[in-house]
Amino acid sequence: MTALPADPVPAVLEALTAALGAKVSTDDAVRSARAHDSSHLPWELPLAVVHCTSTDDVSAALSICSRHGVPAVPIAAGTGLEGGANSTAGSICLDLSGMDKILCIGVGDLDATVQAGVMKSSLNAALAGHGLRFPVGPGVDASVGGMASTGASGTTAVRFGTMKENVLGLTVVLADGTVIKTGGRSRKSAAGYDLTHLFVGAEGTLGILTEVTLRVYGIPEAAGVAICSFPALENCTAVVLAALESGVPMSRVELLDDVTVDAVNRYSGLRLPVMPTLIFEFEGSAANIADQAATVRGLVERHGGTGWDYADEPGHMDRIWRARHDVLPSYAALVPGSSTWSTDVCVPISRLAECITLTKADTDSHGVLAPIVGHVGDGNFHLAFVLPPGDVGALAAAGEINDRLVARALSMGGTSTGEHGIGLGKTASLVKEHASAIPVMAAIKNALDPRGILNPGKVLAG
């Protein structure tokens, strides 16, 4: 009997290397670097990382994984917040960050087709030369494929919608390596089951997105921004609802709670009143933005807003936006060496103020620092737990507050996540939210990935 080698190379690695050569890496540093997203959630080293540069690469890798019954976990920018791209033990990591080609900019169709690893910033740099832009996306730079997989959105959803409203078509590699196309380049279609929307937001558990066709938009002629303060959160939601009812096409409506305002005042040397604060953005022609701003200003004053500061020239606009742009570093600066755990929920707009107020009471009563920013037009807000280094008690308390936050949002007719996704972190929340629909989700997962090859343990805990 021959002794087993000390470090046996599994057959799947041999097959991957035979098919993909130097694109397969088993280097420890590479495996570690590509094994996790930006969350605090657990991950394990994958067997190898495959640096994919094409749909064919992903197809070859998944075909091999499928034949060997080895799971595959896709990752690109790794900016996720719920562990959706975290590797599991014994899996193959498919690194799509090298799929960075912009395949087509449809200037005459207001669309663009890109590989999944293209970063939002790269896409916008390429679009700018044509007077175009892709306005959807989170605050940090992220890959288009990751944003589509997560159903991401960000500050502009109130005007432009989320990735769900902006992905027109996909190239998807199924569990066995089969390549399919969904949707297309027409701006709407009633042809057959809407597979595009099924794969968008499925976090790589039903298929791996390799190419994405997006709606894109013209760069507006002019923009304006305004900031103002309110005595209570209720005033903020009331004024935004009134503006939405009036049809004012605001491109952003961002809420900063008092804790956040205090943090950015300290970090950025601002002197904003430490009160619930809204920042509005308007876009359009110069006349149009002035009209939008005048309408909103009237509503703000009627709802108790004060300190209206409007800007439409770049330097002044930047100063106002600094309060929002500096939120993340300002949180980190609150506690030296701290880490931040960002969670999100979304509720019907009429319940937003109540949901935030109850949540603040919960964090305050447990002595957990957790400032809030929100996308008021969507009813979506983020709680950022600022966790002192090594404070296991704070981490545990944050976990419990997060559970209560989700329960609160669900009790108000809301959702356990507006834009971060389920990943590993919210699989139990998903079961609570969609108890009746989970068997349908599971039936679809089983129909498309019966062997559990695709990103196991994410979305549906299994």
Next chain:
Amino acid sequence: MTALPADPVPAVLEALTAALGAKVSTDDAVRSARAHDSSHLPWELPLAVVHCTSTDDVSAALSICSRHGVPAVPIAAGTGLEGGANSTAGSICLDLSGMDKILCIGVGDLDATVQAGVMKSSLNAALAGHGLRFPVGPGVDASVGGMASTGASGTTAVRFGTMKENVLGLTVVLADGTVIKTGGRSRKSAAGYDLTHLFVGAEGTLGILTEVTLRVYGIPEAAGVAICSFPALENCTAVVLAALESGVPMSRVELLDDVTVDAVNRYSGLRLPVMPTLIFEFEGSAANIADQAATVRGLVERHGGTGWDYADEPGHMDRIWRARHDVLPSYAALVPGSSTWSTDVCVPISRLAECITLTKADTDSHGVLAPIVGHVGDGNFHLAFVLPPGDVGALAAAGEINDRLVARALSMGGTSTGEHGIGLGKTASLVKEHASAIPVMAAIKNALDPRGILNPGKVLAG
């Protein structure tokens, strides 16, 4: 041996009658009236019609159908154009037109939840009292459930999107009678597979929609409308693209081709130039619509448009809109006793003029009368075959022109239907359009309806 009765009542009818009593009708006139939509496509008498008034009724009926292996076909308003609600032999028709309750108007959340049989006009009548409206939908009145099932849209999609962008949540009865909820009332969610979008547009083949939660919108303060003529179709698409790039939030951009303009001139006593014609609608504050109109007027003049006629007072607006509103009766009046077969495709906007031009050449060369209206901002247009009574040759020619129209749209990166759906009429087109994705659609159908109970033969021919 006992002789079989002359008219045996199948066991399924006994079970349905036991469960649902007088809601079950086997009357010939009722069965005939509820057996088909507004298309020219074939239908057969169902065994019975079940007049459902609640989700429980639909659940009870489907549970019985499923146990007896008898298919069920849902219908509400019956305004579909591709046979999606046509009964098949041996099936049970589930009539949802009695599910006409508005369950909730969320004034503070800009949403509404209705039963599937609620008509768009009834919803808007109820919303109007709150200063709200639901702007999405086809020209004819239709049920909300039918619109959602078909993925319908209409003239306002350029601004408000289609049903896909406006359904927030659903109550769905599955093939075996199980009731599930999808989505919810929050304005966005990244929680799990997007089942809402899977059932929207599935035409009742994966589950039957019984309750629908919609986004609703404020009634605008002011509106304006403008009409103008262009030397060629290319000018029309160029000006609309420029307006979209500029971010002008037009609520409608309707194209009438020369044949349509001629028809409405005759029918409605108008004197519009017989040329490609656009009608623009603007909404917002009074200042805002004036600004939108001024921007579009400038673009129209730059692109060769003439005869700009702008209106913002009701009488004048109605006179302009008459050209669009009278399209359908004006077509019927072209040929006494004729019937109309309306088909639709959607292409990338840059190909719209070419697609229409080639299609007009095709109809002209075959002597088929088929005027065109289009939703230019979406790249979507309708060809209405005006079929003289009993003219079998014209019907056959229309079928061939329709096949070539779909092939042309697909060759341009478009879709076989922008808003009418697949139904019975375009199942072969769907296979051509989504060859690679059909096995995935079939796998989902099989996972959710393994016995083929739900609306058989629609979408996927099976």
